[in-house]
Each structure stands twice: as C-alpha cells, then as structure tokens.
Amino acid sequence: MTQSAKKLQPVPKAARAPGAKAGSAPPATLNRALGGAGTERAPLAELRARAAGAYARLELPSWRRSGFWTTSLEDLDVEALEVRTHPTQTAEPAFLEGQRSAGVLVQRDGSVVHTELDPALAERGVLLCSLEQAAREHSELFERYYMRRLALDRHKLEAASAAFWSGGAFLYVPPGLQVPEPFQVVYEISAGGTAQYAHTLAIADRGSDLRLREYGLAELIAGDALHAGQFELYLEDGARCALAQLVDWGSGDVHDVSTSVVEVGRDAFCHWLPALLGGGLIHHHDELVIAGPGGDMAFRGLFFTEGEEHLDVFAVDLHETGPSGGDVHWRGAATGASRASFEGLIQINAGAQQSHTYLQFHSMLLSAEARLDAIPSVLVGADDVSASHGGTVGELDEGLIFYMQTRGLTRAQAVRVIVDGFFEPLIVQLNDEALEQLIRDRIGAKLASAASEIERYALAR
Amino acid sequence: MAELEIRNLHVRTEEREILRGVDLTVRTGELHALLGPNGSGKSTLANTIMGHPSYEVTEGQVLFDGAEITELAPHERAKLGLFLAFQYPVAVPGVSVANFLRMAINAQREEPIKVKEFGEQLGHAVELLDVDRSFTSRHLNDGFSGGEKKRAEILQMAMLQPQVAVLDETDSGLDIDALRTVAEGVAKLHAEQGLGALIITHYQRILDHVRPQFVHILMDGRIVMRGGPELVERLEREGYDPIREEVAARA
Numbered sequence: 001m002t003q004s005a006k007k008l009q010p011v012p013k014a015a016r017a018p019g020a021k022a023g024s025a026p027p028a029t030l031n032r033a034l035g036g037a038g039t040e041r042a043p044l045a046e047l048r049a050r051a052a053g054a055y056a057r058l059e060l061p062s063w064r065r066s067g068f069w070t071t072s073l074e075d076l077d078v079e080a081l082e083v084r085t086h087p088t089q090t091a092e093p094a095f096l097e098g099q100r101s102a103g104v105l106v107q108r109d110g111s112v113v114h115t116e117l118d119p120a121l122a123e124r125g126v127l128l129c130s131l132e133q134a135a136r137e138h139s140e141l142f143e144r145y146y147m148r149r150l151a152l153d154r155h156k157l158e159a160a161s162a163a164f165w166s167g168g169a170f171l172y173v174p175p176g177l178q179v180p181e182p183f184q185v186v187y188e189i190s191a192g193g194t195a196q197y198a199h200t201l202a203i204a205d206r207g208s209d210l211r212l213r214e215y216g217l218a219e220l221i222a223g224d225a226l227h228a229g230q231f232e233l234y235l236e237d238g239a240r241c242a243l244a245q246l247v248d249w250g251s252g253d254v255h256d257v258s259t260s261v262v263e264v265g266r267d268a269f270c271h272w273l274p275a276l277l278g279g280g281l282i283h284h285h286d287e288l289v290i291a292g293p294g295g296d297m298a299f300r301g302l303f304f305t306e307g308e309e310h311l312d313v314f315a316v317d318l319h320e321t322g323p324s325g326g327d328v329h330w331r332g333a334a335t336g337a338s339r340a341s342f343e344g345l346i347q348i349n350a351g352a353q354q355s356h357t358y359l360q361f362h363s364m365l366l367s368a369e370a371r372l373d374a375i376p377s378v379l380v381g382a383d384d385v386s387a388s389h390g391g392t393v394g395e396l397d398e399g400l401i402f403y404m405q406t407r408g409l410t411r412a413q414a415v416r417v418i419v420d421g422f423f424e425p426l427i428v429q430l431n432d433e434a435l436e437q438l439i440r441d442r443i444g445a446k447l448a449s450a451a452s453e454i455e456r457y458a459l460a461r
Numbered sequence: 462m463a464e465l466e467i468r469n470l471h472v473r474t475e476e477r478e479i480l481r482g483v484d485l486t487v488r489t490g491e492l493h494a495l496l497g498p499n500g501s502g503k504s505t506l507a508n509t510i511m512g513h514p515s516y517e518v519t520e521g522q523v524l525f526d527g528a529e530i531t532e533l534a535p536h537e538r539a540k541l542g543l544f545l546a547f548q549y550p551v552a553v554p555g556v557s558v559a560n561f562l563r564m565a566i567n568a569q570r571e572e573p574i575k576v577k578e579f580g581e582q583l584g585h586a587v588e589l590l591d592v593d594r595s596f597t598s599r600h601l602n603d604g605f606s607g608g609e610k611k612r613a614e615i616l617q618m619a620m621l622q623p624q625v626a627v628l629d630e631t632d633s634g635l636d637i638d639a640l641r642t643v644a645e646g647v648a649k650l651h652a653e654q655g656l657g658a659l660i661i662t663h664y665q666r667i668l669d670h671v672r673p674q675f676v677h678i679l680m681d682g683r684i685v686m687r688g689g690p691e692l693v694e695r696l697e698r699e700g701y702d703p704i705r706e707e708v709a710a711r712a
Contacts, residue, residue: 405535421555
C-alpha cells in the first residue's frame with residue numbers, strides 16, 4: 001500500500017455533494033484539498049522535529065489513480081542528495097537585469113545568496129528577507145502565519161521540506177501599501193545531486209496591493225535533483241495580489257514536489273498564475289482558498305511538457321465562506337513522450353453560500369506518445385451556489401497549418417503560431433512584458449526541440 | 462514574368478480520383494477563369510497547386526517557371542510567388558492581421574521588413590481594398606463575417622505580391638458590395654503589380670467585375686472547353702447542360 005493511500009481520509013461531511021450518502025466511497029482520486037488543515041502553532045524547532053519524525057517514518061510517495069496514471073518518487077535516492085551551501089553575492093540573476101523590481105531574493109540550492117529591497121519600501125515597513133532571518137527577527141509575524149495552512153506530514157517529501165528547509169523567503173507588505181513593481185523570489189538548482197528544501201512565506205496585510213513572482217530555475221543538470229517546496233501567501237482583508245510562479249527546471253532530472261497555498265481574506269483578491277514549463281517530474285498541489293466573505297480570485301495556470309517529462313498538477317479552488325467568487329482557467333500542452341495530468345477540484349464548504357465559481361481546462365496534444373489527462377471534480381456542501389466546469393481537448397488543426405504555409409510560414413512556424421495562440425489568452429493576463437516574453441521564449445524553445453516529433457505526429461495522422 | 466504550368470495532372474484523395482488529366486498554364490499578367498459545376502474538381506486543383514497534403518498527385522506535374530514543384534512544401538511554393546485565396550479562410554486565434562502579415566512577409570525575406578516600410582505597404586493595401594485600418598489589429602479571420610474574410614484574403618494577396626494567385630471561389634457567399642471590392646482589388650493588383658490570376662468560380666458574378674482573357678471549363682476532373690470571355694456569356698445563357706452534352710457527343 002502506498003503512503004498516500006494510508007493517509008486517505010474520508011471526504012469531510014461538509015464537502016459532500018448533495019445527495020451523496022454518508023459512508024459512500026470517495027471519488028476515485030487520492031488527492032484531497034488541504035482544506036485549511038494547517039499545522040497547529042508550535043515553536044519552529046518543535047515543528048521541524050515533528051516533520052523530521054514524519055520524514056523518518058514515511059515512505060517515498062507514489063500517487064496512483066485509475067487508468068494510466070501513477071506519479072512515483074519511490075526510485076528517488078533522497079538520502080544520496082545533499083543540501084549545498086553558497087556564499088552571498090551582489091549580482092542579481094541575469095534574466096532579471098534591466099527589470100524594475102520592488103525587491104529580489106535569490107536562493108541557490110540551500111542558501112539565500114542575494115537579497116535586495118527598494119530602500120523606500122523598507123522605510124515604509126516592507127520586509128523581504130530569508131525565512132531563517134524572519135524566524136529570528138520577525139518572530140511575531142513568523143509565528144502567526146508560518147504553516148498556518150500547510151501540512152507537514154502528508155508524505156515524506158513534504159515532511160522533508162518542513163523539517164530541513166534552509167534559507168527561504170519571507171515577504172511582508174504592511175497595511176494599505178501599494179507596490180506596483182514586482183517582488184521576485186528565485187530558487188535555483190545549480191547541480192545534480194542537490195536537494196533544495198524551499199519555503200516561501202508571504203503576507204499582504206490589510207488593503208495592500210502587490211505583485212509577487214516566484215521562479216524555480218535550473219540549467220541542464222546531470223543526475224537527480226530534488227526541489228521540495230512549500231509556498232504560502234496570506235491576503236488579509238481587502239488585499240490584492242498578482243502572483244506568478246514560473247517553473248523551468250530545464251531538461252535534467254529535477255524532481256519537484258511542491259505545495260502552494262494562497263489564502264484570500266475578506267474582500268481580498270488574488271490573480272495567480274503558475275507556469276510550469278520544465279522539469280523531469282513535477283508534482284504540484286496548488287490550493288487557493290477563499291477564507292473571507294467577498295473574497296474573489298482568478299486562478300490561471302499553464303504547462304507544457306516535452307520529452308520524458310512527467311507532470312502532475314492538483315489545483316484546488318476552495319471556498320470556505322461566501323459570498324465569494326472564483327474563476328479557474330488552466331491550459332496545458334504535451335509533446336514527446338511526456339505525461340501530464342491536471343486535476344482540478346472545486347470545493348464549496350457548508351455555509352459558503354453565494355459562492356460562484358467556474359473551472360475550465362483546455363489541452364493540446366502535440367505527439368502520438370504524449371498523454372494528457374484532465375480530471376475535474378466538484379464537491380459542494382452549500383445549496384445557494386454555482387459551480388461548474390468545462391474544457392476542450394485540442395490537436396493541431398492541419399487546415400490551419402496549411403493555411404499559414406500557403407502564406408510562406410514553415411510548418412514549424414505555423415505550429416508555433418498555433419501553440420502561442422493557445423497559451424496567449426493566459427500569458428497576456430500577466431500584464432508584464434518581460435515575464436510574458438520569458439514564458440513565450442520558453443514555449444518557443446520547447447517547440448523547437450520537439451519539432452521533428454510534432455512533424456512525425458502530423459504525418460502519421 | 463513567371464509561369465505556372467499544370468501538365469496532365471491526375472490527383473486523388475483517399476476516397477477517389479478527382480482530377481483526371483488537367484493541362485493549364487497561367488502567366489503573370491494573365492487573368493484566367495476556371496468554371497465548373499460543383500464536384501468537378503475545382504478546389505482540388507487549387508489545393509494541389511499549393512501542395513495540400515491530403516491530395517495525392519498520381520500522374521503529371523506542376524511546374525513554376527519550368528521547374529517542377531509537385532513535391533514542394535506549401536511554404537516553398539509561396540516563396541516562389543504562388544498564392545491561394547481560400548474558399549473558407551480559417552481563423553488564426555491570437556494573431557492580428559497586421560502581425561500575421563508581417564510574419565508572412567518576413568518568411569519570404571532574408572532581413573525582416575522595416576517597421577516604416579511595412580506600415581506604408583499596409584496603408585496602401587488597406588486603401589486599395591477599402592477596409593478600415595483598425596481591421597488589421599483584429600485577430601485574423603477570428604469572428605470575421607464572410608465578406609471580411611474574403612477581404613482579408615485579398616489584403617494578404619496585396620501585401621505578399623505573388624506572381625500568380627489562385628482564387629478559390631472567392632466570390633462565394635459575398636454580397637454585391639463585398640464582391641465588387643474584392644473584384645476591384647484583384648483587377649487593381651493585376652493592373653498595378655502584373656498579377657497573374659486563376660479565378661475559380663462556379664458562377665459568373667465575379668466575372669462581371671474582372672474580365673478574364675482566358676476561360677476554362679472543368680467537368681469531372683478534366684478541362685472540357687477553353688475560350689475567351691464569350692464562353693462566360695454562353696454559360697450564363699445556357700448553363701452547364703448543353704456543354705456537358707456537347708462534350709459527351711465529342712467523346
């Protein structure tokens with residue numbers, strides 16, 4: 001029996017669909033919303049010790065569902081990986097040069113190597129520092145929020161992250177402050193054989209307004225590497241945040257098992273867009289929780305897998321209170337022999353009346369060997385709500401390719417136009433040229449490397 | 462001076478043979494009309510000229526300036542100076558008319574076109590085709606009316622300046638104003654740029670506005686009759702049946 005199966009809990013009564021009988025079998029999925037389970041308050045050392053205990057006790061996870069889908073980390077030799085440390089540096093990453101930022105924090109492997117914060121913002125009470133430093137110097141804020149919505153023992157790698165994280169990022173924006181430039185948090189993996197236990201904690205206090213980027217980046221690395229990340233963002237009453245996460249671990253064997261939670265408070269709003277554009281194995285649990293009445297969100301996401309990549313996303317749109325709004329829109333494409341699965345869950349708890357949300361997922365298959373799976377589900381525990389889902393499954397339109405070819409575009413150029421057009425409705429929402437270009441370039445590079453496979457696929461049909 | 466030559470062309474799809482020996486030559490500066498009833502193979506000919514992968518040439522050749530292009534990819538044919546205006550233009554989501562045109566023009570050049578030069582060309586083409594400049598910032602064919610799609614086809618033709626264009630039933634589904642604009646656009650490009658065109662249609666309306674010098678009638682995969690503008694008039698009077706009978710009697 002796998003670990004996740006052992007941890008399987010019955011569906012909470014509040015989350016049961018109307019008419020579902022108590023004691024009836026849960027849906028055929030092992031993924032569950034965190035549902036605000038969180039971790040009870042305790043000193044950091046104690047939480048780390050508890051997580052270390054869970055790490056020692058638990059087996060490496062394997063998530064299995066009906067059909068072809070299994071995400072397994074059982075073969076990862078996690079003990080052989082080491083947490084590397086690095087000295088601090090003054091230079092910011094090349095890809096951020098020339099961009100305006102409110103602040104930048106860079107963690108390479110196990111160390112925060114670069115931190116800078118606009119002094120004017122520091123003066124106004126903004127905090128940007130390593131999470132280690134925050135635990136020491138901003139203990140009140142740290143203790144109030146740290147792990148408030150994250151779990152530490154659902155599986156071995158989550159426990160490892162909670163037990164062993166080093167460096168980490170901490171951001172606090174005080175009440176009412178509007179920060180138009182983005183905060184940039186970068187996690188880099190520099191070499192194979194590395195384990196990176198990452199933790200970002202961000203707090204947007206009442207009525208503040210900010211943009212936050214989190215990057216997970218690596219060049220081509222040789223051998224296994226691990227990024228076990230936890231991310232938590234809390235939007236207090238009336239706060240607004242545009243959050244983007246760009247993950248591109250390159251074509252090496254990076255295993256990324258991460259959980260992100262965004263809590264949206266009363267009348268707060270979050271636009272969240274994870275862009276998952278590379279990694280040998282990615283298992284992400286991304287949960288957006290409306291925790292206060294009037295909370296609203298736009299949860300966007302995109303991914304593009306190639307080669308032998310394996311991607312497993314569980315995106316949760318959870319409404320704990322109403323009235324609340326939600327709009328979930330993800331798009332994914334797959335080529336090569338890659339495997340991608342998107343599971344989207346809308347959960348409306350009992351009492352979250354007047355919650356209205358919609359989940360849509362659009363996919364595009366770009367090779368015969370690739371597999372792309374979409375599993376939407378809806379759990380509703382209130383009666384005065386609307387929750388629905390929809391989506392499309394797309395393939396390359398040969399008529400459209402021919403049309404563009406007759407105008408002089410090569411087949412590869414035409415495919416690029418189609419795939420760009422597929423992702424564009426989400427990319428433009430970032431409203432940031434540099435980041436948009438980064439994502440477009442990455443998509444272009446993936447298409448270029450898969451050009452011959454895409455061609456073969458087209459000719460075989 | 463360029464020349465598109467079709468020699469003894471036989472074409473089939475997975476289901477059946479459609480063209481059964483077509484011979485046709487179109488040079489720059491010449492206007493040809495190809496008429497034929499539904500199912501005679503007109504669109505097959507248009508698509509085969511541009512290299513559509515669903516049509517298999519089983520015999521015969523397509524030549525451009527004497528060189529065989531039967532096996533060339535569609536984009537290579539475009540670069541030689543061939544163009545196809547589609548009967549049913551497809552939407553290109555997320556790409557504006559202007560951006561698409563820039564991509565298409567740059568695909569045929571070594572150096573990307575200068576912004577100013579492109580702007581001037583576009584301005585000229587927009588004027589020629591009597592469309593609003595804002596038209597070029599809309600996503601190509603996405604939500605376009607039938608008339609807008611056909612105008613967009615002719616706009617692309619004007620910008621790409623082909624030597625020889627094939628217009629596949631560009632006149633179908635157009636109201637009289639759109640038809641006039643499209644026809645006048647073709648006539649102007651013929652006059653200004655020396656465009657050679659093969660205008661494919663199954664009825665004669667467009668030929669009231671563009672006078673072809675050469676008229677060909679396609680039936681059951683063969684060109685069964687050739688002539689000048691008088692052939693269009695005859696068709697208009699008599700329809701296809703007398704021609705069909707005449708051809709049958711000849712055989």
